[in-house]
Amino acid sequence: MIFRFRQPSVLPGFGLTLGFTLGYLGLIVLIPLAMAFTQAFHLSWDQFWRTVTAPRVLASYRLTFGAAFLAATINTGFGFIVAWVLVRYPFPGKRLVDALVDLPFALPTAVAGITLAAIYSSNGWIGHALEPLGMKIAFTPLGVIVALVFISLPFVVRTVQPVLEDLEAEVEEAAASLGADRWQIFWRVLFPAIRPALLTGFTLAFARAIGEYGSVIFIAGNLPMVSEITPLLIVSKLEQYDYSGAAAVSVVMLVISFLLLLLINLLQRWSRIQRGWETVI
Amino acid sequence: MNSSLHPGPASLANSEPPFIRRLLLAVALIFLTLFLFVPLAAVFYEALRKGVGVYLAAITDPYALDAIRLTLLSAAIAVPLNVIFGVSAAWAIAKFEFYGKSMLITLIDLPFAVSPVIAGLIYVLLFGAQGWLGPWLTGHGIKIIFAVPGIVLATVFVTVPFIARELIPLMQAQGTEEEEAAMVLGASGWLTFWRITLPNIKWGLLYGVVLCTARAMGEFGAVSVVSGHIRGLTNTLPLHVEILYNEYQFAATFACASLLTLLALVMLALKALIERHTLRQRRIAISGESI
Numbered sequence: 205m206i207f208r209f210r211q212p213s214v215l216p217g218f219g220l221t222l223g224f225t226l227g228y229l230g231l232i233v234l235i236p237l238a239m240a241f242t243q244a245f246h247l248s249w250d251q252f253w254r255t256v257t258a259p260r261v262l263a264s265y266r267l268t269f270g271a272a273f274l275a276a277t278i279n280t281g282f283g284f285i286v287a288w289v290l291v292r293y294p295f296p297g298k299r300l301v302d303a304l305v306d307l308p309f310a311l312p313t314a315v316a317g318i319t320l321a322a323i324y325s326s327n328g329w330i331g332h333a334l335e336p337l338g339m340k341i342a343f344t345p346l347g348v349i350v351a352l353v354f355i356s357l358p359f360v361v362r363t364v365q366p367v368l369e370d371l372e373a374e375v376e377e378a379a380a381s382l383g384a385d386r387w388q389i390f391w392r393v394l395f396p397a398i399r400p401a402l403l404t405g406f407t408l409a410f411a412r413a414i415g416e417y418g419s420v421i422f423i424a425g426n427l428p429m430v431s432e433i434t435p436l437l438i439v440s441k442l443e444q445y446d447y448s449g450a451a452a453v454s455v456v457m458l459v460i461s462f463l464l465l466l467l468i469n470l471l472q473r474w475s476r477i478q479r480g481w482e483t484v485i
Numbered sequence: 486m487n488s489s490l491h492p493g494p495a496s497l498a499n500s501e502p503p504f505i506r507r508l509l510l511a512v513a514l515i516f517l518t519l520f521l522f523v524p525l526a527a528v529f530y531e532a533l534r535k536g537v538g539v540y541l542a543a544i545t546d547p548y549a550l551d552a553i554r555l556t557l558l559s560a561a562i563a564v565p566l567n568v569i570f571g572v573s574a575a576w577a578i579a580k581f582e583f584y585g586k587s588m589l590i591t592l593i594d595l596p597f598a599v600s601p602v603i604a605g606l607i608y609v610l611l612f613g614a615q616g617w618l619g620p621w622l623t624g625h626g627i628k629i630i631f632a633v634p635g636i637v638l639a640t641v642f643v644t645v646p647f648i649a650r651e652l653i654p655l656m657q658a659q660g661t662e663e664e665e666a667a668m669v670l671g672a673s674g675w676l677t678f679w680r681i682t683l684p685n686i687k688w689g690l691l692y693g694v695v696l697c698t699a700r701a702m703g704e705f706g707a708v709s710v711v712s713g714h715i716r717g718l719t720n721t722l723p724l725h726v727e728i729l730y731n732e733y734q735f736a737a738t739f740a741c742a743s744l745l746t747l748l749a750l751v752m753l754a755l756k757a758l759i760e761r762h763t764l765r766q767r768r769i770a771i772s773g774e775s776i
Contacts, residue, residue: 209583209584210581210582210583210584211581211582211583213580213581213582213661214665214668214669215580215581215661215664215665215668215674215677216668216674217576217577217580217674217678218577218580218581218583220573221573221574221576221577222577222581222583224569224570224573225570225573225574225577225578225589226589228570228573229592229593229645232638232641232642232645233592233595233596233642233645234592235611236607236608236610236611236642237595237599237607239607239610239611239616239617240603240606240607240610242617243610282512282513282516285509285512285513285516286513286516286517288509288513289509289510289513289514290513292500293506293509293510295510299757301514301517302757303753303754303756303757304517304521304522304525304753305517305521306753306756307521307525307749307750307753308521309696309699309700310699310703310749310750310752310753310756311703311745311746311749312702312703312704312705312722312723312726312742312745312749313703313705313706313723314703314705314723314724314726314727314742315528315703315723315726315742315745315746315749316524318726318730318738318739318742319524319527319528319531319739319742320524322527322531322735322739323523323524323527328527329523329527330519330523350520353520354520354521354524357520357521386501386502411597411598412597414600415598415599415600415601415602415603416600416706417600417601417602417705417706417709418601418705418706418709418723422727422730435600435601435602435603435706436602438600438602438603438606439602439709439710442606442609442710445615447609447610447615450606451606451610454600454602454603454606454607457600457603458599458603461598461599461600462595462598464598465591465594465595465597465598466591469587469591
């Protein structure tokens with residue numbers, strides 16, 4: 205068998221479009237990204253390791269990944285309920301609510317940050333109500349979680365929603381006619397079908413949340429060791445002209461992001477196999 | 486991200502007891518109220534709290550106008566570039582079978598996985614004064630970082646995937662038969678693209694343009710790193726919002742923020758309109774097939 209790079213086709217433009225695509229990706233994305241790695245390699249292995257495991261950096265990983273994990277978990281629970289309600293229950297204003305779920309995708313992150321800081325600070329609408337309960341949200345690590353919940357809110361809703369819409373009513377009816385109660389139908393029939401989408405949504409939300417900068421810096425307080433996220437640490441290293449240090453921490457973040465991207469691809473493939481057809485997310 | 490609003494399979498036989506329904510509905514709406522609706526209302530409340538005069542003064546301030554101009558300029562460059570890229574990538578990926586295709590699709594998604602701050606950093610490392618090309622650029626009097634080209638580049642980077650990832654699945658689903666028929670009948674490649682492919686993908690393309698524009702105008706992290714925050718020169722509207730906020734000019738901050746919020750709402754409305762249109766088209770197509 206002769207190896208062919210591509211299958212023959214009567215359509216033209218393969219060389220032109222693939223060439224342009226690769227050239228564009230190379231110039232805009234890949235070569236600049238490679239710069240982070242080459243800059244980080246200016247450091248010796250020892251220096252690199254000391255930079256990326258310094259106590260202040262480790263504290264920022266803990267906050268960034270911990271808050272992103274909690275935010276993604278909160279969004280998985282509530283996002284599932286929101287998707288369920290949007291698909292299955294009629295209520296007034298549903299169309300508007302459905303459209304507004306995407307607001308965090310459309311709203312600039314800086315706007316989200318200042319607004320959340322304003323309402324969750326001690327003289328804001330929600331912060332004021334929580335203060336007698338001894339809860340401070342703005343300018344504490346809790347504020348980071350609030351911001352990350354906001355910006356990653358649509359992911360779980362938008363991955364679960366189409367799967368719920370496609371579920372066949374017949375399957376549930378069959379389960380009911382075989383004597384399953386509503387709870388059993390949910391856990392044994394519906395939940396297994398939704399699980400891949402839930403996991404995909406969680407991972408997308410988590411991946412988005414660990415890189416987030418704009419919304420967090422306004423509400424976090426940004427104290428080193430306490431409420432300083434890793435992207436902010438990269439910016440402050442850059443502002444002190446510590447280019448190699450900034451690049452080293454970026455490399456750690458990039459490697460984790462790449463791994464998450466691979467995981468998302470695997471999850472989406474799993475989800476497609478379960479559903480038996482290609483989906484648009 | 487396509488969502489339809491048909492009632493779903495909630496027939497009476499397999500529905501929850503009313504009190505569970507009400508509970509779930511309440512939980513969903515309270516969650517969305519706390520995290521979406523209250524912030525949305527707060528932007529406009531804070532913006533107008535000091536009166537319409539302060540609001541108008543803030544958004545007609547010369548620096549604000551410069552920031553609006555730069556935001557529009559960088560979107561006006563980034564969006565068309567990514568339209569060309571998206572169409573080109575989708576054509577190569579959807580119309581041909583070749584080795585390494587799924588790898589290429591993953592690479593296109595890469596900018597979504599990269600922190601915006603890192604997107605800015607890599608351009609500083611490449612074009613900054615201490616960067617790889619820095620000495621050469623300085624020698625030729627070209628300024629990219631802390632100047633408009635850097636802002637445009639950072640905006641292009643963060644919006645690379647939007648249009649491609651709308652078009653690739655759409656064009657893959659449409660297949661190649663119609664284009665092949667046109668070619669066999671003697672149409673040129675360009676004619677086939679303009680007359681067959683483009684009409685087929687126009688709604689998906691528009692959808693991608695809306696998402697891409699929203700992100701291009703709102704990007705903060707990447708642009709902030711390469712901007713240098715020079716008022717009147719390298720300040721986009723989101724960066725202007727940050728400067729005003731740090732100067733404790735809250736009414737002006739939220740006035741400018743409300744402009745960006747209005748823009749986001751317009752984008753959401755457009756998005757909902759396109760979704761409804763494509764849903765109707767799909768239903769017509771399905772009912773047509775069943776006849």
